[in-house]
Amino acid sequence: MSFPTHRPRRLRQSPAVRRLVAQTRLHPAQLILPVFVKEGAQEPTPIASMPGVVQHSLASLEQAARGAVAAGVGGIMVFGVPAAKDAVGSGATDPDGILNVALRRLADAVGDEIVVMADLCLDEFTDHGHCGVLDARGAVDNDATLERYAQMGIAQAEAGASVLGLSGMMDGQVGHVRAALDQAGHPDTIVLAYAAKYASGFYGPFREAVASSLVGDRKTYQQDPANLTESLREVRLDIEEGADMVMVKPALPYLDVLSAVAAESTVPVSAYQVSGEYAMIEAAAANGWIERERVALEALTGIHRAGAQQILTYYATEAAAWLG
Numbered sequence: 001m002s003f004p005t006h007r008p009r010r011l012r013q014s015p016a017v018r019r020l021v022a023q024t025r026l027h028p029a030q031l032i033l034p035v036f037v038k039e040g041a042q043e044p045t046p047i048a049s050m051p052g053v054v055q056h057s058l059a060s061l062e063q064a065a066r067g068a069v070a071a072g073v074g075g076i077m078v079f080g081v082p083a084a085k086d087a088v089g090s091g092a093t094d095p096d097g098i099l100n101v102a103l104r105r106l107a108d109a110v111g112d113e114i115v116v117m118a119d120l121c122l123d124e125f126t127d128h129g130h131c132g133v134l135d136a137r138g139a140v141d142n143d144a145t146l147e148r149y150a151q152m153g154i155a156q157a158e159a160g161a162s163v164l165g166l167s168g169m170m171d172g173q174v175g176h177v178r179a180a181l182d183q184a185g186h187p188d189t190i191v192l193a194y195a196a197k198y199a200s201g202f203y204g205p206f207r208e209a210v211a212s213s214l215v216g217d218r219k220t221y222q223q224d225p226a227n228l229t230e231s232l233r234e235v236r237l238d239i240e241e242g243a244d245m246v247m248v249k250p251a252l253p254y255l256d257v258l259s260a261v262a263a264e265s266t267v268p269v270s271a272y273q274v275s276g277e278y279a280m281i282e283a284a285a286a287n288g289w290i291e292r293e294r295v296a297l298e299a300l301t302g303i304h305r306a307g308a309q310q311i312l313t314y315y316a317t318e319a320a321a322w323l324g
């Protein structure tokens, strides 16, 4: 009788051994909770395509932030849903605009206990729904948009955001916003570049979450899902321009990109488990087809294993409790 020489199963035989040899360990401090806040809302409004996620009022936002703090979540990323939109996204730069008001409130309430982050992009604020301003032909004007991003970044820094998440995918946005922040006396404001951001169908539910008015798509500025090396170029450029952190987005369909970016990035790498990734888990779990908590944690573990040091996830507060 001959015996197997190698028995990998030895290290899987009990919970105690498995725990000892686990290579990837998620920690609540690595999770970032994305939240939506709606101008004029008195009560939170459910988002049908993202069960359990809401458009917050200012009061319920503060409560959610306190819940995230209590669970040990590391960061909170705020998106604004303005009452009125226009061609240049005026609400984004108005100190009294909903996003800036919410940032100020969170910075005051919980700014010492959790990292307060702002989405820096115009799409929630423009009536045409694009991430930038348009030229006379109706195309997104890259360089005119940079000026708006600079003003938006300064408004967010002044409102108290510690981290600005530049998600617009305009060329030169990191360098331009960095210079504007420095000139305006905000050298410590951190820039998180959504460096590798794909034109993805997985953002579908997010469009409902921010009441997007977009007609058409973002394919002239967000990346083609077919491409990998382009992400390395975007990451390199963003780091050169001064990004303090970079992100890959979406997460699960782009683990190869995440792994390649993590292998060469000299700054922390994050990933965003986006609205459609969340909605898929929720829909399948609601049908009893998969186990909700188990699959959510497996997806987050996979994203971490592939190279993300921080993960933006709508599960952040819940996941922190599961991990606790």
Ligand code: PBG
Residues within 6 Å of the ligand: 119, 121, 122, 123, 124, 167, 202, 203, 204, 205, 206, 218, 273, 274, 275, 276
């Ligand atoms: C742009 C932005 C989007 C998301 C985050 N920031 C939408 C888009 O680029 O179309 C999507 C996030 C998600 O789907 O959860 N401001």
